[in-house]
Amino acid sequence: MTVDLRGRDILREADLSAAELTALIQLAASLKNDRRTGTPHRILEGKTIALIFEKASTRTRCAFEVASAHLGATATYIDPSGSHIGHKESAADTARVLSRMYDGIEFRGHSQQTIDQLAKFADVPVLNGLTDEWHPSQMLADFLTMDEHRPPDATRHSYVYLGDARNNMGNSLLVMGAIMGSDVRICAPQDLWPTEQVRALAAERAEHSGARITLTENPQEAVPGAMFVMTDVWVSMGEPEAVWASRVEQLLPYRVDADLMAMAPSSAKFMHCLPAYHDSTTAVGKRVREQFQLHDGVEVTHDVFESTSSIVFDQAENRLHTIKSMMAATMGDQPID
Numbered sequence: 001m002t003v004d005l006r007g008r009d010i011l012r013e014a015d016l017s018a019a020e021l022t023a024l025i026q027l028a029a030s031l032k033n034d035r036r037t038g039t040p041h042r043i044l045e046g047k048t049i050a051l052i053f054e055k056a057s058t059r060t061r062c063a064f065e066v067a068s069a070h071l072g073a074t075a076t077y078i079d080p081s082g083s084h085i086g087h088k089e090s091a092a093d094t095a096r097v098l099s100r101m102y103d104g105i106e107f108r109g110h111s112q113q114t115i116d117q118l119a120k121f122a123d124v125p126v127l128n129g130l131t132d133e134w135h136p137s138q139m140l141a142d143f144l145t146m147d148e149h150r151p152p153d154a155t156r157h158s159y160v161y162l163g164d165a166r167n168n169m170g171n172s173l174l175v176m177g178a179i180m181g182s183d184v185r186i187c188a189p190q191d192l193w194p195t196e197q198v199r200a201l202a203a204e205r206a207e208h209s210g211a212r213i214t215l216t217e218n219p220q221e222a223v224p225g226a227m228f229v230m231t232d233v234w235v236s237m238g239e240p241e242a243v244w245a246s247r248v249e250q251l252l253p254y255r256v257d258a259d260l261m262a263m264a265p266s267s268a269k270f271m272h273c274l275p276a277y278h279d280s281t282t283a284v285g286k287r288v289r290e291q292f293q294l295h296d297g298v299e300v301t302h303d304v305f306e307s308t309s310s311i312v313f314d315q316a317e318n319r320l321h322t323i324k325s326m327m328a329a330t331m332g333d334q335p336i337d
């Protein structure tokens, strides 16, 4: 089936249909295979993309830059203090300026409203590299990774996400799974569940796709039978340091450790969008570990992170292939086959 995403924005998962998301994931798999066989794919030769980052990034920034190089495009990285956006110039004006120079705009930042505003005023595709609400480029990578590691007899993906479920990852995993017809389990204290609005969106999409949606506070209900066990940091970028204490208290029962993994099938895989606090080699990891006596790791224990069940680096690599497919599909001159 041919899918035409030329000129389209990707601001949230719900902007796309299951067929369009599947086509992007399949294109990413094909571009990944091209890299293995040394087949060039300079689909965006001579094109340009502006990468606006209000927040830090390793994977997303590098994936956009490397994808640009492989596709023959040129990227301009704009760091959190390196442009006027938000300080002296509105998103609407920035969008109109950048549209005169670039063929695409990526935005990572705080407010979904900012990227929605950029998209409204830009004449070129706008791609979401993470906001407080959604992380759609991560979802494409996560689904490609699950496709690669799924049990051969599985008819759909089954995954459980434990931790802060009203952050970007919780929202995106819920809604993406609902669109794609997955068996999605969200496991967190009710205070940290996605908002009613996000849950309603997921329920509406699940009705069409046949997805199975479970929201529960109980890991013993959520984890058994899930082929993929996922978590994310307990305090996201932009949140105040002061929330660590309450988050640790609320989320300690949801930490992914060996006992929790043992509730899942023995072939279940561990996934995390990264970065992860699993040891004390980072400033925050060390401080949190000492302050809260979390000697084995924070949201995931070091042994699980380093275990053979962990596929986090396959997942990280797939950011490159899926971001490349988003760029090729929206900024390219041909529809996706």
Ligand code: CP
Pocket (backbone or CB within 6 Å): 056, 057, 058, 059, 060, 061, 130, 138, 273, 274, 275
């Ligand atoms: N997973 C993810 O988005 O990583 P970065 O913050 O490093 O881009």
Ligand code: NVA
Pocket (backbone or CB within 6 Å): 130, 167, 168, 169, 232, 233, 235, 236, 237, 273, 274, 275
């Ligand atoms: N929830 C995390 C995701 C990082 C990729 C954050 O927003 O900081």
